[in-house]
Amino acid sequence: MLSKKIEEALNKQVTIEAESSQVYLAMASWAENLGFEGVSQFMYAHSDEEREHMLKLIKFINERGGHAKVSQLAAPPTEFGSFKDMFQTLFDHEVMVSKSINDLVDISLQEKDYATHNFLQWYVSEQIEEEALARNILDKINLIGDDKSGFYLFDNDIKQLIVNPEPPQI
Numbered sequence: 124m125l126s127k128k129i130e131e132a133l134n135k136q137v138t139i140e141a142e143s144s145q146v147y148l149a150m151a152s153w154a155e156n157l158g159f160e161g162v163s164q165f166m167y168a169h170s171d172e173e174r175e176h177m178l179k180l181i182k183f184i185n186e187r188g189g190h191a192k193v194s195q196l197a198a199p200p201t202e203f204g205s206f207k208d209m210f211q212t213l214f215d216h217e218v219m220v221s222k223s224i225n226d227l228v229d230i231s232l233q234e235k236d237y238a239t240h241n242f243l244q245w246y247v248s249e250q251i252e253e254e255a256l257a258r259n260i261l262d263k264i265n266l267i268g269d270d271k272s273g274f275y276l277f278d279n280d281i282k283q284l285i286v287n288p289e290p291p292q293i
């Protein structure tokens with residue numbers, strides 16, 4: 124059974140994952156409008172992944188006797204400046220998500236909720252991968268600089284970084 128404190132903290136994370144999905148969906152649409160197929164596919168897939176992160180939390184909260192809440196979400200931006208700005212925003216966003224997961228891990232230890240602590244380890248590993256991926260992409264963009272043909276190749280290359288979201292499981 125979840126304590127009220129853990130239930131609230133997990134529900135806050137449900138909102139963060141849902142908002143992440145919305146932000147990446149907005150990025151996908153922005154890139155698609157500019158004709159960058161690879162980047163938009165990457166962002167659509169990333170948005171789906173965040174929805175899976177959200178669903179996994181919802182299932183866990185409900186299975187542990189809590190009530191997962193679906194709340195109102197903040198509207199994401201519609202413009203993202205340049206690719207560099209957009210991927211910097213993505214990286215900063217993931218750093219914020221990692222901090223939130225770490226705070227959750229901390230709360231689970233304070234509450235001596237070892238089942239939740241164990242559940243959260245999946246998110247801890249996932250955040251390491253997501254931050255590394257975003258950093259990797261930013262490094263590539265910095266190498267390209269202002270080279271237009273470089274962006275064409277980048278748009279093609281990024282398709283290889285698309286990962287299929289795992290089905291939610293507990």
Ligand code: FEO
Binds near residue numbers: 172173176217253
């Ligand atoms: Fe679900 Fe990208 O954090």
